[in-house]
Amino acid sequence: MTQQTMNQQEMDQLIAKYDKESAYRQFTGPMKWITFVILVLFSLYQLASSLLIPLPPQIHRPIHLAFGLGLTYLLYSGRPGKGNNSNKVGVINIILSILSILVSLYWVFDYDGLVTRTGNYTNLDLVIGGLAILLVLEAARRVVGLPIAIIAVLFLLYTYFGPHMPGFLEHRGSTVSRIIGHSYYTLEGILGTPLGVSSTFIFLFILFGAFLEKTGVGEYFNDLSLVIAGRRIGGPAKVAIFSSALQGTISGSSVANVVTSGAFTIPMMKRLGYRPEFAAAVEASSSTGGQIMPPIMGAAAFLMSEFIGVPYFDIAKSAALPAILFFMGIWIMTHFEAKRLGLRGLTQEEIPSKADVLKKIYLLLPILIIIVVLMMNVSAERSAIIGIVSTIVVGAFRKETRMSLADILEALASGARVALGVVAATACAGIIVGTVTLTGIGLKLANGLIDLAGGQIFLTLFFTMIASLILGMGTPTTANYIITSTIAAPALVQLGVPVIAAHMFTFYFGIVADITPPVALAAFAASGIAKSKPIQTGVESTRLSIAAFMAPYIFVISPQLLLIDTTVGEAIWVMLTSVLGMIGMGAGLIGFWYSKLNPLERLLAIAGGVLCVIPGLATDIAGFVLLGAICALSYRKSRKLNTTTAA
CATH class of the missing domain: 1.10.8 (Helicase, Ruva Protein; domain 3)
Structure with a gap:
């Protein structure tokens, strides 16, 4: 079993510093159990809604939103830096939590009335809708970060001030009542496709990841990586690459991936002779690559499937070769660096027993099962539930991985807590998507981008890359994909790029923003472990990730890499x-x-x-x-x- 050089508290603090979704309050006393029970109920509701007769989306999505917003205001501080250092929730946060639940459930309370008076809303409807928008924006700011909230507000302002916009951005504008109605009382705003995917596929796959973690699969990834790659030239660096690729199959956060595996790979790389900046960059770039690794892809694969109307398995299949190419690119560069420095691999005494590690190979069965089930065209929801059940069954094979009732409840609570960031991000992104459909700005921006590039495909790709890098700064994977695909992808589609290739192109560069200065959160988190220079680490990470910059251009020009018509x-x-x-x-x-x-x-x-x-x-x-x-x-x-x- 691997030994980590950082204790759990230090790891939690580092993750919370660079990943806002991890900066949640860790209560003691009654509040600990109150939030624990609500989190468990959230997961149980999601499982029940998937197994039983589905509710109408205007009922199911608001309930999902009520759980998400209500818990967000209890668990996340409104003041930066307070996060998990604060055990007090405060009266204001309790009021906001209750208010967000009531506002979200307004659809449930008056479903028939809201459906019959579509477009002719009462003053109460508009007040409730306005509050919903404000509460979603604040929740997103707390748990996801300020950038996505600012972008959403700018889009709302653009919708209202349309007649005053310059050039091709001008449009007829919308009244406040129309903006509120479209944003909250249709399935094209807050309750739109992003939240719909969050309330079905994404939540269940996050829950699947939480159950896997409870069996110890995260630590097993590290041990397996040590056995496979540890003795090779520059072993620890290759362990980091292999481990991060595996962690990416269940992780939805580049920063969390960095800290989880980097806590032991980065010190090992430094001891072996790698420069601190290079050691941190290997971990940061590998962990970021985990977000493009099928089958989960940071939950973005499910959003992509819904957005472009392609079966989920086709998305995962198309992403496989580029992801392999990405990790091979990092592997190649670390290999040459190790040879240049004359670095050895780890000794037999520095890696776990191969026999002991292989005895636990069964822990990977749930991942294999879920891939096979998806290949059999079983729905993503059913596949996730099968994965959860198989995890419990497989974990029961050995005493040390067997899950007790307490473990199952903790996994239910952990999965729901991790999902809060996705709920806030997708609800806020729904505001952005709603304003795009209301104003047609997506087409306007696409035309503007093409005009700027003079209709040249390579220039359009370059400008789209820059736009995706900027839009992806400081945003989590799900929100990242929604924003970049809504704003940047249409330009590529207009030029004849296959839809999957266009969306994958913007998604890749949105993700690479995690290691591209100046806002390179994954690189900065790795720098915190390595005690290296943050900006230099970001530059080094960008250099190592050359495959991530090349692969999107390759599959746009040669869609064969995405297994499209080939x-x-x-x-x-x-x-x-x-x-x-x-x-x-x-x-x-x-x-x-x-x-x-x-x-x-x-x-x-x-x-x-x-x-x-x-x-x-x-x-x-x-x-x-x-x-x-x-x-x-x-x-x-x-x-x-x-x-x-x-x-």
Whole structure:
């Protein structure tokens, strides 16, 4: 079993510092049990609503929202920095909690009346709707962060002040009553598709992750990674990559992933000889990559499925090869860095017993089961429930992983608490989506982006990348995808890019914002563990994640990488040339292949790598020739150096 160099309290404090969703109050006394019971009831309601006859969305989603907002105001402080250091909830927060529950359940209380008077709302309706918008914005600010709340407010202001907007942004505007009605009393605003997905697929898969954690699968990922990669050149760095890829299958947060696995991988990398900035960057980039790793993909896969009307399994299948390419890119660069520094792998005494680790391989069965069930076209909701049940059953195989009733209740509460950030994010993002449908700004921005790029696909891709990086700063995965796909993806679709490729493109760059300065939350969290320079760590993380910057361009130009309208042979060829390109770029960026590369050789290696990545037979051949020459030259220099040393 692995030993972590940070205690749990230190880990919690670090996560809370960079991940607002983790900065919740940890009560003692009566409030601890009151919130615990409500959290458990939240999970039980979600399970019941999935197993029994489904309620109308105008009933189910407000109940989901009532639980989410009510708990948010109890568990999250309105003042930055208070978070889990405060055990007192305060009268104002209790009032806001009760008010948010009543406002959310207004749909339940007056369902028939609201349906019959659609578009002709009473003053009470408008007051309740206005309060709902304000409460959602404040809840999102508390648990998700200020950026998403600011974006939502700007979109609301844009909806109202439409006639005063410049140029192509001008529109006829909307009255306050129409904005409130559209935002809260239709299924295109707060209660729209994002919250709908949160109230079904996302919640259940978060719950599945919570049950897996209770069996100890998170720590098992670390042990398994040590056994598989620990003894290789630069072992700890490769352990971090492998562990983060596995953690990403159940985690919805780059920062939480960083702290969970980085607490023991980063110190090991530093002890082995990696620079603090490089060690932190390996963990940060790998953990961020976990958000694009199927099957969960930080819960964004379910949103993408609903937004573009494609089966969930098709989304996960399309994301598989780019995710593998991303992690291979980081693996390649850490390998070259380790060779450049002459770093060894871990010794046999530094890794867990292989036999002991393999005895617990059954802990991965629930993940395998859920993938197989999804491949059988079982609905995502049913698949998640099957996954939860299988986790309890599989955990019962051995005494140390067997879940008691207390463990099950704690998993129910933990899953519901983690879901609060998603509830707030999706409800707030619903405001943004609602204003887009009301004003048509999505099409306007798409046209503006295309005009700015002069209709050129590469310039449009570049501008879309910049927009996604900016919009993704400081926002969690679910909100990240909703914002970037709503604002940036339509431009690519208009230029003929396949819908999945367009949405995946914006999603990738929104996620990469977690390691791209100046707001590189995952890099800063890793820096806190490594005691490295934060901005330099972010720069190093960006360099290591070159595959994340290249892969989206590859699959837009060659959708075969996303397994869209392709044969197995075409997909394999694109993957092989892309991997070879990553090897060349990795060697050039690190400055080492078989031996140290001089500046010209580094430049040629990067150029050869880029040529291999660009689709086309001519560029592939040119890239092969260039990389072959650099590889042969480096190998020859290495042999010559070894001969000289031996003599």
